[in-house]
Amino acid sequence: MxxxxxxxxxxxxxxxxxxxxxxxxxxxxxxxxxxxxxxxxxxxxxxxxxxxxxxxxxxxxxxxxxxxSDKAYLAELKLGETTTTGDLEGEIVEQRPVSVSGEQIIKVLCGFVGEQDQLPPMYSALKYQGKALYEYARQGVEVERAARRITIHDIQLQSLSGNALSIAVRCSKGTYIRTLAEDIGKALGCGAHLTALRRQGTARxxxxxxxxxxxxxxxxxxxxxxxxxxxDVLVLDLPEIFLDSESARRLCHGMSVRYQPESAIIGDFRLYRGTSDGRREFIGLGELASNCTLYPRRLLASSQ
Structure with a gap:
């Protein structure tokens, strides 16, 4: 049924x-x-x-x-081996001896902190002419990709045991940890691939x-x-505006209202109105212009 x-x-x-x-x-x-x-x-x-x-x-x-939003990951790498996919599902392409210390790894990791260009891997879901890149990769076809600007906010060594390396990474959207693992392996001179990945955080x-x-x-x-x-937990980074009932009604009907802000902030705001039982009700997002006009931007259907 x-x-x-x-x-x-x-x-x-x-x-x-x-x-x-x-x-x-x-x-x-x-x-x-x-x-x-x-x-x-x-x-x-x-x-x-x-x-x-x-x-x-x-x-x-x-x-x-x-x-x-930014993301946080815990990644496991195997040093000394590179694979066709950059992770443990691919075939081993090259094996090299590993002779690195924790101090060497920390120095290399520090070199990846900051803004940089990263080339998306062929084994990814990015689309090219309507097909995912991994579909081309499985056919042995290499597609030219444009590098993306990403930011590694922080990267920390968690553990090193033999050829197994664990790192914690905080990064911007669009960062491929598989590619980062391969790049770390190159910088260490032994190669590496990703063996496990766990997302620890997204935004807050x-x-x-x-x-x-x-x-x-x-x-x-x-x-x-x-x-x-x-x-509204998705937009808590935005400042808020609490509206009187008439202003809320007008906005919910697609009209703009005059609003005098307490500060010089303009742009997107979280919008709230009071309810009959004294609660605050989130009704959506509005945009405050420099002329002190508040426009509806994205409202909840239940508020309209």
């Missing part, structure tokens, strides 16, 4: 399992939540695990902010607050709903 979907709104912090694609994890969670609409906030490779924030219903309107969200699919499945629907975070 087919279950009827229901409107579900909010953000669920999921701990994606190993070998599941991000879409598979999303669809499983969507089925468990019995939700009409859902989307994830940035692809994790099937071999990677960890934090995958999922947006349901109205929260999907603000998912782009997490797509553009942490893996410690995430739930696995198995744990989610063990709960009843009411308990699953209680895990949902409100949609």
């Amino acid at each position: 087919k279950r009827s979907k229901r409107p579900v709104n909010g953000v669920l912090l999921l701990d994606k399992p190993y070998r599941a694609s991000s879409n598979m994890a999303l669809q499983k969670a969507r089925w468990l939540m019995n939700a009409e609409k859902a989307g994830h906030t940035g692809v994790l490779d099937p071999l990677a695990t960890g934090l995958l924030p999922l947006c349901f219903g109205e929260a999907t309107k603000f998912a782009q902010r997490l797509l553009d 969200f942490d893996i410690q607050d995430a739930i696995t699919l198995e744990a989610l499945e063990a709960l009843d629907l009411e308990q699953r709903d209680s895990l949902l975070l409100p949609a």
Whole structure:
């Protein structure tokens, strides 16, 4: 018997399992939540695990902010071996002896901190002429790619045991940790490939607050709903404006309102209004122009 979907709104912090694609994890969670609409906030490779924030219903309107946010990873590398894919799924291309100290590794890692250009790997989901790059790679076709500007905010040595190296990385969106692992191997002179990857954080969200699919499945629907975070957690980095009822009504009907800010800040704002029971209700985003005019930008359907 087919279950009827229901409107579900909010953000669920999921701990994606190993070998599941991000879409598979999303669809499983969507089925468990019995939700009409859902989307994830940035692809994790099937071999990677960890934090995958999922947006349901109205929260999907603000998912782009997490797509553009910084990420934190714990990565495991094997030194002395390079592979065709840059990770453990590929065939070994070259093996070299490893003779590096922790001090040498720390020095090399420090050299990767900052802005830099990174060439996306062929084994990636990036599209070229409508096909993912990994499809060309599997056919032995090399496609010319443009380098991307990324930022490594911080990179720390976690452990070194024989040829096994563990590092913690904080980086900007669009950073390929597989490519970083290969580049670290080159800089050390022995080569390397990625053997495990776990996303520890996205923006202000942490893996410690995430739930696995198995744990989610063990709960009843009411308990699953209680895990949902409100949609405005995706935009807490923006300043807020609290509106009177008439200004909120006008904005929710697509009209602009006059608003005199307490500071010189202009741009995007979180918008709230009061409710009859004294609560603050998030209604969406507005844009404040330099002429003190507030325009609706992206509003929740429930507020209109």
